[in-house]
Amino acid sequence: ETGVTQTPRHLVMGMTNKKSLKCEQHLGHNAMYWYKQSAKKPLELMFVYNFKEQTENNSVPSRFSPECPNSSHLFLHLHTLQPEDSALYLCASSQGRDGGNTIYFGEGSWLTVV
Amino acid sequence: GQNIDQPTEMTATEGAIVQINCTYQTSGFNGLFWYQQHAGEAPTFLSYNVLDGLEEKGRFSSFLSRSKGYSYLLLKELQMKDSASYLCAAMDSNYQLIWGAGTKLIIKP
Numbered sequence: 001e002t003g004v005t006q007t008p009r010h011l012v013m014g015m016t017n018k019k020s021l022k023c024e025q026h027l028g029h030n031a032m033y034w035y036k037q038s039a040k041k042p043l044e045l046m047f048v049y050n051f052k053e054q055t056e057n058n059s060v061p062s063r064f065s066p067e068c069p070n071s072s073h074l075f076l077h078l079h080t081l082q083p084e085d086s087a088l089y090l091c092a093s094s095q096g097r098d099g100g101n102t103i104y105f106g107e108g109s110w111l112t113v114v
Numbered sequence: 115g116q117n118i119d120q121p122t123e124m125t126a127t128e129g130a131i132v133q134i135n136c137t138y139q140t141s142g143f144n145g146l147f148w149y150q151q152h153a154g155e156a157p158t159f160l161s162y163n164v165l166d167g168l169e170e171k172g173r174f175s176s177f178l179s180r181s182k183g184y185s186y187l188l189l190k191e192l193q194m195k196d197s198a199s200y201l202c203a204a205m206d207s208n209y210q211l212i213w214g215a216g217t218k219l220i221i222k223p
Contacts, residue, residue, distance in 0.1 A: 002156050042118065042213040043157075043201070056210075090156065097209050100145055100164065105156040 003027040004106035006091050012112045013081065021076040021109045023091030029104075031097050032074040034066060037088040037108070049074060050097050081113045116140045118214035120202050125220045126192055134187045134200050134217045142207020148176055148187045149201040151216065157201055160187070189219075197221045 004025045013019050025032065034046040048056035049068040063085075065077040074091055088108045094101040117139045126132040138146065145164035149157040163169055163178035163185060175188040189196055199216040206212060 002158065004156070040122070040215055042215045043203075043211075045210070098144070100162060102147070102159045102162065103211070104159065105149075107156045 002104050002106065004091055004093055004104050006089075006106035006109050008109060009107065010110045010112075012114060013078065014114055015081060015083075017081075018077070018079040020078065021089055021091075021111075023074040023076075023106055025072055025074075025091075025093040025104070025106075027093055027095075027104060029093035029095050030071055031094045031101075032068060032071070033092040033094075033103065034064075034074065034076050035090040035092060035105075037090055043090070047076075048097070055097070078111075081111075083113050086111055086113045116204075116206060116212045118202055118204060118212055120200075120214040120217045122215070123218045123220065125222060126189075128192055128194060128221055128223050130192050131188065131190050132192060132219065134189075134202075134219065136185045136187070136202035136214060138183050138185070138202070138204040138212065140204045140206040140212055143180060144205040144207065144209055146176075146178055146185045147203045147205070147211070148185075149203070150198050151201060152198045160200075192221050194221050194223070 031050045036044040046060045047066040067075040090108045091106040092103045094103045120136045148160040151157040161176035168177045173190045178185045201216045202214040203211045
């Protein structure tokens with residue numbers, strides 16, 4: 001138990017579907033992140049929220065839409081995805097964005113686009 | 115550009131010692147992290163180094179040389195449960211983490 005909970009753990013969706021990934025952190029942190037993890041590739045940072053404000057969007061396609069209603073919750077809304085979007089999506093949180101702040105990850109949501 | 119290099123895969127024997135190396139090139143430097151990730155699970159924090167030298171935590175130690183852009187993770191008295199991927203990440207001047215692709219460590223009896 002890392003203090004960061006993600007649902008669902010597994011998701012299969014068609015290219016025309018709309019679904020959402022949910023993340024909740026119980027650590028009292030101020031920063032939350034979405035990462036994409038593909039096999040044998042480095043973690044790819046997608047979005048960062050600091051105190052509910054989006055501070056980074058690393059050229060992520062618009063078919064991925066984040067939402068952060070408060071410091072404890074983070075969503076990733078998915079629509080018209082492509083098969084190459086199949087991956088493990090990791091949510092994470094940290095106390096702040098500066099050096100030495102450890103990032104804590106959730107268990108991840110395995111996404112398969114068919 | 116910014117880059118992290120670490121071996122793709124390593125094999126070691128139960129009870130032995132293994133060293134996983136990581137070299138980094140970043141714009142500025144605000145520390146280096148090591149994470150462990152078992153298959154199908156979340157990456158979990160192992161260590162953070164920002165000053166040169168060796169930090170020891172039980173069976174695991176992490177070393178940093180800022181002048182060489184180099185770090186290693188040392189695992190002693192290997193156990194079967196240490197079979198996992200080990201992720202190296204360096205934090206740049208903008209506090210952004212640059213991640214390596216991970217080293218898959220296989221422990222054999």
